[in-house]
Amino acid sequence: MSIFVFPWGNALALSMLIALIALMLWFYLYTIKPTTKFINGLPYLPSPSLLFGNLGQLGNDHPTNLQELSLKYRMPVFQCLFGNQRIIFVNSYSAAMDWFVKNQTCLIDRPLLYTFHKLVSTSQGLTIGTSPWNDTCKKRRLNVQRYMTTPAIQERASLYDVESYSLLRDLYQDTSNGESAYPYIYTQRLALNFTTMLCYATRFDNIRTKLLKEILEIVKTISSFRSTNKNLQDYVPIMRLLPENPRSRLAVECSRIRDEWLRKLTQQALNHRDDRVSIVGDFAKSDGNGRLDLDDIKCICVGLVSGGFETLGSTGALIFAQLATEKGEEWQERVYSDCIKHYGSVEEAWKQVVLEQKSEFAVSFIRELLRMYAVIPLIPARKTAKAFQWNGATIPEGTTVILNAQAANHDREHFGDTVDEFVPERFLYESSVNHSPYHFTFGAGSRACTAVNLSIRILYVILARSCMLFKIKRDASRPPVNDYIGYAADRSAQTYWPKEFGISLTPRDPATMERCFRISQEACAEQLSYSYENDDVADT
């Protein structure tokens, strides 16, 4: 018998029906209805599912699948749905120029992400790279530029010196017993030290320091919260309501640990404000009357450390992955002879490469390395700050746009048939590709990486100094993977790092190596003494 025959039953059924409709409406509005409208006139990815949008078509490797779909449907730019979020992907060199260079003022903003911005970044505030465009972000970005100018880079030449020396010293020591080493951990330390020296005047001399390991782990985990395919809760809101979301718990825990070591490093820099040069020290000496307050400085520093260390660490290791190929032996000789030609002798080259990038071949090699491996293949999302027209479509304000740098860097129409090969001479001669932007690995336009020149300089120093002193050999039992897709250890990460491989370093001439090492030891005695391990205030 049906309940509908009783008057009270009718009321109950009606309430239940209303509740059900309200629930469905809420469900639709909260988790299914796209956050922004379909953009007329802009191509789109077909067949989105109700709950996940087009995410199901992108598998584990978003950049490569987006690149393939763009080629398959002949759409360099398309809109698609990630859960209920509409996102535009830009996948070719010329479209990247149109969107991110020509229309850069329209793309100056960044969207907020649920996991990264609501869970991870609550305590330290937003870094430059993750902040929407506002007066605070503008002020911080302008201040960071002060440390990235050509004179500022020259002034901090000792940083390139001390870190490249320590890298080669340890790689040599750890492989001189006939063993091979995976250079990534060494280049990670170089990158981390580089940024912690800049910000806090502290470095890690011992590659096995516990805090160093902890930092490397935490920063990697934190950056994974910005990856497009590890954070379903960013795009499918219903996931946020699940009671035990392990990703969210991990996010909160990581941010707590990070705050703790940042507090230690900041304290250490404050303690050394009078005897060491650092961004935190600069601020402290100005007695807080400068244009930045302590919150600004903390945010700038955490942004520089996290922005710099993974990208630079990965690209640095990829130098060795290329030098350890068969052709790499020839390239080592070429860097060596080009440096001798320009600098005169090994010792002179060792001293001068931190000040001048005279070897055109080494510069072209680094550019090609950056083009080949976009270590952040999907550039962190931008948001349109104002509407603009593209190919007849109006792109409204508030739209999320992501540049697929991997696809743009491997655009056959722009780079020709050798696009997927590593050609270190590519940017050496007059050619249709030898102009800025050479590639999109640093992003482009108004929110491009602030540290392009500084990064190229340190990569140049690593390459030149390695080839001046050593012959780099691969471990045949664990050779590097060099293709631009297969090289990445985890294709679902936001920043890629190379799969494990082994190299060893054999000195070209042991006596010259010793002399060059001594030159750096003496020139950088002070910086070497800034080691975290030596500092008794480390754990205060």
Ligand code: HEM
């Ligand atoms: C090989 C090395 C590096 C690569 C490939 C790289 C790549 C990138 C990319 C792709 C972006 C986003 C750009 C965009 O949205 O268009 C970025 C932003 C940024 N990077 Fe780098 N980066 C590197 C090194 C560094 C270093 C060493 C530092 C600091 C010392 C740094 C600091 C920053 C900052 C502060 C931003 C935020 C810019 C903004 O949003 O306004 N980067 N980087």
